[in-house]
Amino acid sequence: MTNGAAIGWVACACDINPQDGAKMIGLNGISSKRLWVGPLALRCIQEGASGDIHIAEGEFDGMALEQHDYPAVALLGNQNWLHGFAQKLKAFKPVIYIDNPKPGCDQEKLKSETDIREKAISKIGDSFLKAGYENIQIANLPLDVKDVTDYYLSNPTVEIFKSPYEPSNDSETLEHIRIDVLRNEINIPQIARYLLLKYKIIYHKKLLWIYRHEMGAFYELDEALLDSYISDFLEAIDPTQSTDQNITSIKKRMIIFVQAKKEYRPEVQAKLAQEFLCLENGMLHIASRRLFAHNKFFFSFYRFPFRYDPKALSPNWESFIEFACASKHEEGFMPEPGVMLLIRNYMAYVLSESISHQFYMHIIGNSGTGKTTLGNVLLKMIGPDKSMMMKINNDKDPFLLQNIRGKKFIFVNEMDSSYMESSVEEMLKSLTSFDPIAIRQMYKGFKDARNEAKTLVCSNNFPHTTDSSGALMRRLLLVKFDRVIPKDQASKWIGETNNFETELSGIFNWLLEGFRAIEKEGHQAFDLPPVCKEWKKEIVTYSNHIINWARENTKINSYNGEENKPYPDKFRSRTSELYTDYDNWCMVNGVGKFKQNRVHFSRKLLQAFHEFITRDRMFEGRVMIGIRLKTMEERETEERELTTRVLGF
Structure with a gap:
């Protein structure tokens, strides 16, 4: 109902299956292979209007869309789609809504229902392509709802994310390629296009990236791996055609197609990357804390190595942070909420894709105060592929930064000198400014790489510096851990394997407030609380x-x-x-x-x-x-x- 008026009427006979609860709904004497048309959609059709038309799997879902002012048509289940329906909607841009797998189902059921969903999308999407449509979109609902009706009943706080429909390769095209290869008539462009559909490849930051479905994210693709994909494809048809010349020709054409398409558009996708994070069990929308299915059109370039639970808590972690951040006063150790917020915001910044803020955090404290524990938790949350541990001293190591490209986090867990050489200062300034760095590679020459990793330094003391520009001190977020952790608390918090690993999802929920603070406050999210300003003043004096x-x-x-x-x-x-x-x-x-x-x-x-x-x-x-x-x-x-x-x- 909208303003007391009915959205639509369905006269039906209903038979609920006792095994799975499925509803078999159909009008008496009318085929289930029909298209329900909502009042808004009917008016648009009658008036010859254009624009989006929303196609729902389920007539009640169509009514829900119409109730929220979306012109909608609906099916009685995706199996009832007919190719002729596409011709009837010729003037519109279709947006296809297919039900999610039932929330909470087991892994086997999840895989089965996901496969059914993908086939339904392909069936409907391909029929629109054959009818001459170009702008076809797929609606992606949060994973905690099954369909559009559930979505609107859940008081949604996030827009339905829409992604373009991309067809899969058909068997007919493959057969044409196979015949041509066997005739020794290799169609380089056709094979290149076929492989680009099979392997989702994009061009970004002067590099090739491939979408790995099992990870739900893009990963850097080296040309040797691409050669192997092409070689395997040719060998499966005719091993004699898997020659270096054919492989090179197909690879070059694929790269030309990828670069020309410019599929990754930073002005659009970079903003999306600020709103979503990729985790093991889906794409997390930060503002609403709702998960969406992995989707290549989120253009995520990294997946965090743990599953996300929106209800998870982190009591041990929060009690540890409160303990570690307490500062020493005449009357004893007192909590410092401002220091806790600064650490939370910086940890969130480390996990984010942004490099807009030129800061690095340095935690000083005696052994046993927990400073290294904080760095180890970040290492666990980010994973070894995107993290880098470093030991900084004044002995010049020309290869110290050779593995920095593509990292998100640099953890300096040891500075074994009380003085900082100018070369070390310059390195830290380069790391925190996110400028290109000339990296010396072992057995190779120098190579420029842009650092996108945020830096955390932990040491017992702050070293003397000779920085005459003041740039290093301006970028310094200084935190002091004064409180040594008692043995009983150390075993509870850290243990033999770091007990915080079991709270990663809860810690992530704690950090989500940091993401919001950075988005809302910008640079001010890293303003030093009074106690940190005092510590920094002492350090500036001490190191000068x-x-x-x-x-x-x-x-x-x-x-x-x-x-x-x-x-x-x-x-x-x-x-x-x-x-x-x-x-x-x-x-x-x-x-x-x-x-x-x-x-x-x-x-x-x-x-x-x-x-x-x-x-x-x-x-x-x-x-x-x-x-x-x-x-x-x-x-x-x-x-x-x-x-x-x-x-x-």
Whole structure:
């Protein structure tokens, strides 16, 4: 009913099968091979209108579509489709709705009903193709409903996703190819088109990708594998025709066809990839948490290695995160919800297809605080094919990044140096900017690869850096794990095999809020909470040699309460004198190889104390106003006071 008016009438005799509940419905004296036409559809036909016509498997489903303002016709089951029906709908663009397998059925029943659905789609879709139609679409319903009626009764929060109908190869075409090959008259274009229908291949990022039905996603196709497909096809017909020349000719034509078709359109499909994620048991629509059947037209390039359950929970994981993210205060460890949200959002970002945000996360903490556990959970959620573990040190490894192409996640679980070489800094900046990286390959030359993996670094301490641009610190999401996990909790949370593996689907549900936060808030989803800002400020100070030197060896105007008074003459020093003292300090403290040069020294010193120091040029040369070196007497006095405070004498 719509506004009190009936959508349609069906006078029927109903016989319910007691074995499977199937309803045998038919009008008395009228064949079941009929086409029910809804009022909206009838008006469109009578008025000669065009546009979409919605074809439902089931008359009540047709009524449901009409009730939601979709012009619809309906069958009494897909087995009752007649090829002549296509001719009657010639002016329209057909959208075909075929029932899903019954939700919750066992694997054998699921496979059987899926095969029936695919055959029904092919039967109806091919009849429209033969009638001259071009724009044929298939409606994809969520897997938790059986048909259109169930869909609308479930209070839908997601649009029905429609994909173009693509015909399968027919036996007649194959027979023509077989006859030609046996006659030694190989039709290269015909074979290429046939194989492209058999193996769904697209061109994306200057690479060939093949759709693997058993995985529900596209995977990179190397040309050697494509050669083997072509060779197997030719050998099955006539082994003598499986020559290198024929294989190469067919392969080249296939690649030409794929590139010309431009089937993958980033402006459309990239947006779709932000809305759906591919898992073992279907395509998850993030916003509604509803699963759809795997479909090549989702253009997913990776499948997560676990099954998704929309009702799954993760109590162990959430208690672990709450424990690990607590910060130390005078009254003890206190929960930090802001840190938990930052970790949740970054983990969601790692799993997403987006590379719009130039950040990396670095977790510091002592052994046993759980920082590596978090990285291991991400490794499990993403799987080994798309993950990469790295150990970073200052020994230059020219092949460190040779396997980075195609990865989603880089886990640096060890940084065994307290200082970061400039080459390591540049590598981290390149990884977090997602720019092309020149990769050196073993036994080969260099190759450019664009990194799309997000980076997580875990270490006991944050290493000293020499980054003069500040880019690394701007991209840093710093988290500190202060709390060592007790042994009883460690066995509960981690155990011998990491107990969080049993909660992957629940953790995924926890992360879905992170996906929503990123979509809604954008860059602000990664804003540091106050406690992280304090940690980062400490780290910036600790890792900056110039700040450490200035605090030890100089007097700065502000520290003597002179902020609002003119700089006295004694707070003025030649830049060359300051740099000489800084140079000696670096040598004494073992950081000589990481010291800044004279130009960077002046700039970084002004950046660190810009509120209190200015630079000028006077008759004695370049000077810094507002800073002076401590006298030997002042340094000796401070050293005695420190010894007394620490040792008590």
